[in-house]
Amino acid sequence: MSFSEEVRLFDLPAHSADDLLVIFAFPNTYELGITSLGYQVVWKILATCPGVQVARLFTDCHEPLPKQPDLFGFSFSWELDYGNILTLLESQRIPIWASERSDDHPLVFGGGPVFTANPEPFAPFFDFFLLGDGEELLIEVQNALREVRSADRQTKLKHLAQISGVYVPSFYPVEYLDHDSHLDTVPLTRRTWRGETLSASSVVTEHSAWPGIYMVEVVRSCPEMCRFCLASYLTLPFRVPDVETTLIPLIEKGLKVTDRLGLLGASITQHPQFEALIDYLAAPERAQVRVSLSSVRTNTLTPKLCETLVARGSQSVTIAIESGSERLRQIINKKLSNAEILEAAQVAVASGLQGLKLYGMCGVPGEIDSDLDETVALLLQLKKQHRSLRLSFGCSTFVPKAQTPFQRYGVSTSAEKKLQKLQKQLRPHGIDFRPESYNWSVIQALISRGDRRVAQVLERARHYGQTLGSFRRAFKDLKGELPPLDYYVHTNWDETTRLPWQHLLSESNGAMLEKHSALAQRVMAL
Numbered sequence: 001m002s003f004s005e006e007v008r009l010f011d012l013p014a015h016s017a018d019d020l021l022v023i024f025a026f027p028n029t030y031e032l033g034i035t036s037l038g039y040q041v042v043w044k045i046l047a048t049c050p051g052v053q054v055a056r057l058f059t060d061c062h063e064p065l066p067k068q069p070d071l072f073g074f075s076f077s078w079e080l081d082y083g084n085i086l087t088l089l090e091s092q093r094i095p096i097w098a099s100e101r102s103d104d105h106p107l108v109f110g111g112g113p114v115f116t117a118n119p120e121p122f123a124p125f126f127d128f129f130l131l132g133d134g135e136e137l138l139i140e141v142q143n144a145l146r147e148v149r150s151a152d153r154q155t156k157l158k159h160l161a162q163i164s165g166v167y168v169p170s171f172y173p174v175e176y177l178d179h180d181s182h183l184d185t186v187p188l189t190r191r192t193w194r195g196e197t198l199s200a201s202s203v204v205t206e207h208s209a210w211p212g213i214y215m216v217e218v219v220r221s222c223p224e225m226c227r228f229c230l231a232s233y234l235t236l237p238f239r240v241p242d243v244e245t246t247l248i249p250l251i252e253k254g255l256k257v258t259d260r261l262g263l264l265g266a267s268i269t270q271h272p273q274f275e276a277l278i279d280y281l282a283a284p285e286r287a288q289v290r291v292s293l294s295s296v297r298t299n300t301l302t303p304k305l306c307e308t309l310v311a312r313g314s315q316s317v318t319i320a321i322e323s324g325s326e327r328l329r330q331i332i333n334k335k336l337s338n339a340e341i342l343e344a345a346q347v348a349v350a351s352g353l354q355g356l357k358l359y360g361m362c363g364v365p366g367e368i369d370s371d372l373d374e375t376v377a378l379l380l381q382l383k384k385q386h387r388s389l390r391l392s393f394g395c396s397t398f399v400p401k402a403q404t405p406f407q408r409y410g411v412s413t414s415a416e417k418k419l420q421k422l423q424k425q426l427r428p429h430g431i432d433f434r435p436e437s438y439n440w441s442v443i444q445a446l447i448s449r450g451d452r453r454v455a456q457v458l459e460r461a462r463h464y465g466q467t468l469g470s471f472r473r474a475f476k477d478l479k480g481e482l483p484p485l486d487y488y489v490h491t492n493w494d495e496t497t498r499l500p501w502q503h504l505l506s507e508s509n510g511a512m513l514e515k516h517s518a519l520a521q522r523v524m525a526l
C-alpha cells in the first residue's frame with residue numbers, strides 16, 4: 001500500500017518552518033484505520049488547520065514522522081486495540097506512562113467513543129482526552145497550544161484544560177475507598193457539534209476494508225435510546241443534516257471520484273427526509289452507484305428501500321432485533337414487535353434481497369430462559385417461511401457500557417452457555433449462527449467499567465498475550481492492589497457505588513440514565 005494511491009478530497013494549506021507538528025495515529029492497520037470515518041475526519045480537521053503539519057501513523061505503515069512532535073494523538077474506537085497504542089508510543093520512544101514524560105516529549109491525547117464514555121482505565125497513559133465531538137474542539141486545542149508552545153508541560157496542560165471538552169486526568173487525583181473510586185469535582189462536559197454538516201470521507205482508496213468507498217454520515221446519534229446502546233446515549237441529541245442542501249452535495253463530491261457509497265450512522269433510516277435520499281439514489285443517472293448501508297431499523301425497511309438496495313448492488317440487509325422476546329425488547333426499550341420483524345423479512349424477500357442478517361444479544365439484564373426460547377422460535381419461523389433466504393444471526397453477549405442506563409449491570413456468567421444453546425438449536429436448521437466471543441466480551445466489560453487501577457492490568461496483560469487468561473494472570477499478580485476481575489465485569493453495582501466515570505456525567509445525563517434504568521426494572525418486575 002502507498003499513501004500516493006489515495007485520492008485526497010481536500011487541499012492542504014501551505015506549510016512553514018514553525019508549524020505545529022502532530023502525529024495522528026490509529027492503533028491498527030492502515031486498512032482498518034482508513035475505513036474509520038472518525039479517523040479520516042479528525043485527520044482532515046488537523047491537516048487543514050493553517051500552521052499545523054500532520055503525519056499519519058498506523059501499525060503497519062506511516063507517513064514521514066517528525067522527530068520532535070508537539071502532539072501525538074490517537075483515534076480509538078475498539079477497546080481491544082489498546083495494546084497497539086502502547087506499542088506505537090514505545091516505537092516512537094515515548095514513555096507509555098504519562099507521569100514519566102518530560103518537556104521533550106509530545107503531549108499524548110486521545111479521542112473517540114471509548115474514551116468519551118470512560119477514559120479512566122487509560123488515564124495513566126494519556127496527557128489529555130478530547131470528550132465528545134471533535135469538529136470545533138480540535139481547532140481550539142491547536143490554537144491554544146500554539147499560544148503556549150514554548151512553555152513547560154504543566155503550563156501547556158493547564159492552558160488546554162481551560163477548553164470545554166478537554167480532560168486532563170492528572171489534574172483530577174482519585175481516592176479509592178474500598179472498591180469505589182472517589183473523585184470530587186464538578187462534572188466535565190463533553191462537546192456537542194451543532195453545525196449543519198456532519199462528516200464525510202476525506203480520502204478514497206482501494207486499500208480500505210471497503211475498497212473505493214466514500215462514506216457519508218447521514219445522522220448522528222439515535223433517538224431510539226435502547227438502554228444498552230452507547231451509540232445513542234453518548235452522542236445525543238439526534239442530529240440530521242438537510243438532504244437537499246447538505247447531504248446530496250456532499251454525496252456528489254464523493255461520486256466524482258468513486259461509485260461506491262457508504263451511508264453511515266447509528267440509525268440512518270430515522271432521517272426524516274430519508275425517502276428523498278432514496279429517490280435521489282434510485283434515479284437512473286445513478287444506476288452505476290453501489291450503495292451500502294449500516295444497520296437499518298427493522299420497521300423502516302420499506303419495499304422502496306429494499307428495491308433500491310437491490311438495484312444498487314446490495315444482496316443482503318442487516319437489522320438488529322436484539323431478541324425474539326417482546327418482553328425483553330421492552331426491557332431494553334427497543335420499540336419493535338415480532339410481527340414487524342416477520343414483515344421486514346417478507347419485504348426483503350419480495351424485493352429480491354437474497355440475505356438477511358439479524359443481530360441479537362444474550363445475557364441482557366432481566367433475561368430469562370423463555371426469552372431465549374422465543375428467539376429460537378422466531379428465527380425458525382423466519383427460516384421456515386423463507387427457505388431460500390440466506391439467514392444469519394450474529395449474537396453478542398451483553399456488555400455494560402459506561403454512560404448508558406445499563407452501566408451498573410454486570411456481564412451474565414450464564415451468557416456463554418446461552419450462546420452454545422442457541423448454536424445447537426439454530427445451526428441444524430440452516431441458520432448461519434455467528435456468536436461473538438464470550439471471552440472478548442468479558443475483556444470489553446473490564447475496559448468499559450474499569451477505573452485507573454485497571455491501567456496496570458492492561459499493561460501487564462499485553463505482555464501475557466491479551467487473552468482472557470492473560471487478564472486473569474495480571475489480576476493475580478496485582479492481588480490486593482485493586483478489586484478482583486469479577487467486581488468490574490460481573491458484579492451488578494447498586495446505586496451507592498460511585499462510578500469511575502461519575503465526574504464525566506452531567507447531573508441531567510445522570511438523572512436520565514437512572515430514570516431509564518428504573519423503567520427497565522419496572523418491566524423486569526412484571
Ligand code: SF4
Pocket residue numbers: 222223224225226229230231232266267297320
Ligand atoms: S436502534 Fe440501534 S442505534 Fe438506535 S438506540 Fe437502539 S441499538 Fe442503538
